[in-house]
Amino acid sequence: MKSKWRRSLLVCIFMYLSLLCILKDHLLPENIFGTQKKHTISPEQNFTCIWSVVENREICKPVCNHGFFGLYGMEKCHPLLTCADIKQLKLEGNIGNSGYVKEVWHSYWQKFPVVVKKLRKFDRAGKIAGPGYLQGINLMKNFYRPSVLLQLVGHCNDTIVTEVHRLLDARDLEIRFKEYPLYNTLQTRMQLCVSYVDILRTLHSGHDGKIYVQCDANHIQKLAGQFLFTEDFRLVLSDVDSMETILVNGTNKRLIKCTVWGEVTGRFPAPEELWPYKERYDASKLPLYDEKIEIWKIPDVCLYFLGDDVSTRQLKRSLKDIHKQCKNRNPRKRPTAEQVYKTYQTIYKDMIESNFSGFKERV
Known part of the structure; x- marks a missing residue:
């Protein structure tokens, strides 16, 4: 009887310690904000993962080269969207942080949420700020630093598509x-x-x-x-x-x-x-x-x-x-x-x- 009790106790202790090892990086606030983790899920593709406070779980996206993008939940990188791709996007609703220079919209590419930004061409502010806006697009295209700039998903003339950050600004x-x-x-x-x-x-x-x-x-x-x-x-x-x-x-x-x-x-x-x-x-x-x-x-x-x-x-x-x-x-x-x-x-x-x-x- 004592032997069974001891075995049961050891099993419980083992399960408890195993659970702590699995969850320690996710349940403790002091561990959540460590460096982003990189995993190799397949030989062909590396992934970067974070603990999402919105979904209360780990989310991952592929690590992509210049000219490609990877959104959380995607299994592999995709080339930047072209004008033809962007024309197919349905604008779901205007986002509240649209500014004097551009309008900002929710949309989806395939099943993934994205943001679409368009220059206000006919407003005075849009005309004045237009050169800077277009310069900003070039910067997003050429300055490929995923941890610094908002990730570009695609662009067409004065329209850009970017990743979504649900916690806003x-x-x-x-x-x-x-x-x-x-x-x-x-x-x-x-x-x-x-x-x-x-x-x-x-x-x-x-x-x-x-x-x-x-x-x-x-x-x-x-x-x-x-x-x-x-x-x-x-x-x-x-x-x-x-x-x-x-x-x-x-x-x-x-x-x-x-x-x-x-x-x-x-x-x-x-x-x-x-x-x-x-x-x-x-x-x-x-x-x-x-x-x-x-x-x-x-x-x-x-x-x-x-x-x-x-x-x-x-x-x-x-x-x-x-x-x-x-x-x-x-x-x-x-x-x-x-x-x-x-x-x-x-x-x-x-x-x-x-x-x-x-x-x-x-x-």
Whole structure:
């Protein structure tokens, strides 16, 4: 009798430990936001997988080469949709975040949800912003960085088709955390800071002789609206209509000034973006600058993600030094995005290892 009882107990313990091994990466908030996993499901195709907070399960999509796309649930990559393919798409309904420049629609390609974006050709805003919109399409076609830019599914003239991100953009930060309170932790919020700077360091890398600078970001809500949440609470840049390019030749850079529809004001833009003269504003006389205008904004963006709860105070103190460097009025003395990223990563890891007060508590 005792022997049977012991065997039953051992079986139960084994099953319990096995279940923990299977679920530990999915049930614990501190494990959900680790690096995205890559699996080889077949010899011909690699897949990247995340834990979807929307579906509460792991979802996977194929890892594709330039000129192809892969959506969650697809078994293999598909060439970018052509004009003929896009004409077959049925527009299901207008999305609320359609802007002055473009209309945005829900649709389906085969059984997979996609987003269709069209330029507002006949509006004044559409005509003025048209060149930037078309330039943005070219950037999405040529700058193939799946973890940075919204994935392109297809394009035809001034129409583009992209993947769907159901958590929408970062303006809805607090709404998303109310919907998914289990994920409202310091780790998740700091992970968003890391994700944002990770995107900047890629755009600023200059590895192809170009540095990309997002110009349409004169206040925090405007900038937040240009980033979408992935379903594992990371960020992807979705709006590239106002991206300026700095050409790099060795240590030499061709400086830029952002094209805006009026004078830039306030504390969010970098000092070099502001009109420096007493005479009447004249955009043609604005001084030139470089990508360091985005470094100036990093502290404001990260503090936006961290929120105002008292549980963030210790983390904010840890970030104080690097944020002070970012806010140096001399652009040359500000750190690079790569340097900020490394510092953020160190603080993030220290936060996890030290497990300081409030880390596992909901913010």
